[in-house]
Amino acid sequence: MTSFSRRKSLMLMGSLALFPSLARAGNSSAVNAWSFSFPALQGGEIKLADFKGKPILVINTASQCGFSGQLAGMEQLYTRYGPRGLVVIAVPSNDFGGQEPGGPEEIMATAEGEYHATFPITAKQSVKGADAHPFYRWTAGLKPSDTPRWNFHKYLIGRNGELTDIFPTATEPTDSRVISAIVRELGDS
DSSP states (O other): OOOOOOOHHHHHHHHHOOHHHHHHHHGGGSSSSGEEEEEEETTSSGGGGGGGTTEEEEEEEEETTTTTTTHHHHHHHHHHHHHOEEEEEEEEEOOTTTTOOOOHHHHHHHIIIIIISSSBBBOOOSSTTTSOOEEEEHHHHTTSSOOOOOSEEEEOOTTTTTEEEEEEEETTTTTTTHHHHHHHHHHTT
16 A cells, blocks of 8 residues: 555544544545534634635634734734635634633633634634644644644635635735635635
């Protein structure tokens, strides 16, 4: 078995382990971003399926990170492109440097109080390793070399629910590459 075939087999087995209903259905292609949801920071649930037909920018955040100023850029994107359909979702995580140690109140104080965030924010999640949220395990299965290595790693989900672009921590949300990818996904909407 070639290393490519071995890797593909492992990814398929991992997907089937995450989604046993797919193993029964025999259809691994059904897994896309619409398969996932996150608990919302202030209660309820953020179901990615509710955003079918819209591009979604998912970013793991941390209030005490040196990159937390990117929350302002996230809000700029959401304000500018949200009316055209863009959804921006912050996923607070304490995985890197322990830079999100607080609870919901502290996270909201930073996101809303300091950066005036109006986009959806999930409850604190793990984004790496065996304890990662299923969305992050899915993206890791698709792009194992492009997983979060620090806070503010960005995944762009296309209007079709597929992972379309990945931007590392140092790439600002308002970087021309991010904006070009978003505009491409928005199309004529």
